[in-house]
Amino acid sequence: MNEIQDIQSLYNEVREIIASARQNAVRSVDFCRVQMYWNIGQRIFETEQQGKERAEYGSYLLKNLAKRLEPEYGSGFSVRQLELCRQFYRIYPIANTLYSQLNWSQYKLLISISDEDKRAYYQLEAVNHCWTKRELERQINSQLYERLLLSNDKESVLAVARKERIPQQPQEIIKDPMVLEFLGLEQKASYYEKDLEQALITHLQKFLLELGNGFTFVARQKRILIEDDEFFADLVFYNRLLRCFVVIELKTDKLTHQDLGQLQMYVNYYDRMEKTQDENPTIGILLCTSKNDTVVKMTLPEDNSSILASQYQLYLPTQDQLKTEVESLLRLAEESKE
Numbered sequence: 001m002n003e004i005q006d007i008q009s010l011y012n013e014v015r016e017i018i019a020s021a022r023q024n025a026v027r028s029v030d031f032c033r034v035q036m037y038w039n040i041g042q043r044i045f046e047t048e049q050q051g052k053e054r055a056e057y058g059s060y061l062l063k064n065l066a067k068r069l070e071p072e073y074g075s076g077f078s079v080r081q082l083e084l085c086r087q088f089y090r091i092y093p094i095a096n097t098l099y100s101q102l103n104w105s106q107y108k109l110l111i112s113i114s115d116e117d118k119r120a121y122y123q124l125e126a127v128n129h130c131w132t133k134r135e136l137e138r139q140i141n142s143q144l145y146e147r148l149l150l151s152n153d154k155e156s157v158l159a160v161a162r163k164e165r166i167p168q169q170p171q172e173i174i175k176d177p178m179v180l181e182f183l184g185l186e187q188k189a190s191y192y193e194k195d196l197e198q199a200l201i202t203h204l205q206k207f208l209l210e211l212g213n214g215f216t217f218v219a220r221q222k223r224i225l226i227e228d229d230e231f232f233a234d235l236v237f238y239n240r241l242l243r244c245f246v247v248i249e250l251k252t253d254k255l256t257h258q259d260l261g262q263l264q265m266y267v268n269y270y271d272r273m274e275k276t277q278d279e280n281p282t283i284g285i286l287l288c289t290s291k292n293d294t295v296v297k298m299t300l301p302e303d304n305s306s307i308l309a310s311q312y313q314l315y316l317p318t319q320d321q322l323k324t325e326v327e328s329l330l331r332l333a334e335e336s337k338e
Helices: 002-050 057-073 079-091 104-111 116-128 133-141 144-149 154-161 193-202 204-211 257-274 293-299 319-337
Strands: 215-226 229-239 244-250 283-288 307-313
Touching: 002 057, 002 079, 002 104, 057 079, 079 104, 104 116, 104 133, 116 133, 116 144, 116 154, 133 204, 144 154, 193 204, 193 215, 193 229, 193 244, 204 215, 215 244, 215 257, 229 257, 244 257, 257 283, 257 293, 257 307
Parallel strands: 244 283, 283 307
Antiparallel strands: 215 229, 229 244
16 A cells, blocks of 8 residues: 555656656746747847938838748747847847746737837836736736726836835735636626626636735635624635735626625634734725725724625727826815815
């Protein structure tokens, strides 16, 4: 029996070694490709500078270079690709600042971002959380950075990404609005809360990506028994950065004060029955299609920091939509000062 266990243990260890080696080999090849494109971009840029007195020289250079390279090495060296190499070098002129964890497909997404702080944020988060190219693209398209700025200042957002500080408040992690385009639910379709819940569980990995840093799934339809009354919390997570439970209630219609009261009861239950002494107070998130911020403000205590109402969208937001949202929040902030 011991021999069988030894063989199984050895087998598992060898499999991990092989898997790790293969992953490292792929990463090494990917980064060699990144370095190749950086070196190409450097040589193109330096050669262009020698003929900079002629405005058309750069275009002439790339066309002729691509004309010679493509027949020999394929479409990976087209004029467009060579332009990207040049742009890559201009944005990252120091080779030592390149991250070996990122591949060329990810860098192509990053160099398309003109804002330096925004690009730095996505670069750091992609490295910190091992985002794939598809995950990085999704986060950029969902305008994660802009949505975080709706409730946080730029310096704190970047400081968290650089791991210079740990989030202290729920608003630093939890986004409003949340974008749930990956669920595949139609915006105008009629569906029940159980359908939304099932879709979130089916796409749990993508939902965790949207929730943000440090979330771990705990329970679905968590049974809460208070004397003879039985209740069920839709979803329960734990956030290791905030070191607290996070209870999420789902609403497929407009938020009401009764919804907030019910969520407050679930939060109180977790604080009194589940939370340990070294953990922080539980956070409650009411995920709804629409909300009245005044109703939320009047229902909850003035010093509330445990209950958050967040709207969800079933489509990727446009730049104009986010601009409107930012302007609306700024207007509300100014009104609250008066």
